[in-house]
Amino acid sequence: MKHDLARPPKAKPGDHIAVLSPSFAAPGAFPEIHEQGLRRLTELTGLVPIEYPTTRQLGATPQARAADLNAAFADPRIRAILAVVGGDDQITVIPHLDAEAARADPKPFLGTSDNTNLHNWLWSHGIASFYGGSSQVHLGPGPAVDDIHASSLRAALLTGETLEITDPGESEDIGLDWADPRALHHFGDREPTEPWSWHGPRRTITGTTWGGCLEVTEQILAAGRFPFPADALDGNVLLLETSEELLPAHNVGRIVRTLGERGLLAAVDAVLVARPPVSDFTHQPSPTERADLRAQQRDTVVETVTRYNPQAVICVGVPFGHTRPQWILPHGGPVTVDGTERRITADYR
Incomplete structure (x- = not known):
């Protein structure tokens, strides 16, 4: 449909x-x-x-x-x-x-x-x-x-x-407290990004996007506010990102599994997964621990998506959602995910 x-x-x-x-x-x-x-x-x-x-x-x-x-x-x-x-x-x-x-x-x-x-x-x-x-x-x-x-x-x-979505080379999970006067003039602690992780077949997909914050998507499905059959997403590009709530990887996997059981993962042709936040004002893991937390979430999402759709092109680490610098992406507009050249472009018309 x-x-x-x-x-x-x-x-x-x-x-x-x-x-x-x-x-x-x-x-x-x-x-x-x-x-x-x-x-x-x-x-x-x-x-x-x-x-x-x-x-x-x-x-x-x-x-x-x-x-x-x-x-x-x-x-x-x-x-x-x-x-x-x-x-x-x-x-x-x-x-x-x-x-x-x-x-x-x-x-x-x-x-x-x-x-x-x-x-x-x-x-x-x-x-x-x-x-x-x-x-x-x-x-x-x-x-x-x-x-x-x-x-x-x-x-x-x-x-x-139309813009190519690129890696800015640095990222922060959270800026300074907005009550701190320095927040007007200083970024938060930024660190180098890891290369994006590509999975699935080497093919090029151009599809309409749907998705967003994973925790909110779970609420939308629970409230019955995706009132369409799964084939409404046929050929689409799914956007997945997690919030500052810092869900453990196994919780993320359960929500993604729900999307699979709903038939949504099998419908889409590509999945873009954002670089997730893994620290906040009170929880400050070491650089090694942060990298491990991101890797755990990556592996869980990739394994779950692939289980339901082994033909999906998956790219993990894209800077959208709860990260800064942030790309704004079309929602309901075309994005091309090139699994061969390892490039992403977005049409903002």
Whole structure:
């Protein structure tokens, strides 16, 4: 079954972009990071950020957050929507959204982590989006916006070009605490990345993407919010990434196994697995231990995917999701996974 998706038109400099908090209203707790992020957003794109009542409102109800999303979808002056950050309870916002408003005027939506709920909701209603982007994580903190994030941000919002997804050579699991004034000017501790790990047959796949944060995907399936047969993902590219909750490899494997039992792994032709975070403010393994934790998760995911789909092309270590620098990737748009040349390209139209 082919699942057709509308690809929203691009914004242009001078247009308005809604900056919303569909999950955690981090700007209410850390306004300096937020405001620096908005300035950088305008500098990079020429877009004019527009905040809504719950953008800085800590503890806003799901209904109030949904009302802001519905207003942004319905307002013809808004030409794109950016989520400030993820969170934990966006699943409770989804029932209050207005699909007709979103379908009547599709516009690019960018977000990561808990926003997997919104990406799946948009996908279910025939609208493509972009997985990644977070003003509170990737625009506001640090001395500048990372180059790969800036280029994919502009491609998603403005230019619609095709970009090769590359390894920036360094990565951090978590930046400085947003309450620390240094967070405005310094990155977190970065370390060299490992080469991406390729598995499966040496063939080239071009497919439409679906997926996101693995822990949220599990909730989506449990709530019955993937109301399609598995063949809706036939030929697709599955995006898998894990969150700052730092799940052990065996827990990750159980969730991926669930995708297999649901028939989703057998349907897709390729799987992109993000470089996972393995440390946080309180848990700081040594470099050797961090590498081992990433390897454990890699091996578990590859073994599980291969069990259900030995023909899938798998690439592990791609910098999207809960890592920085971060590529924003199409969700519901074409990505080419070249298992022969070991390259990935993304179409941001």
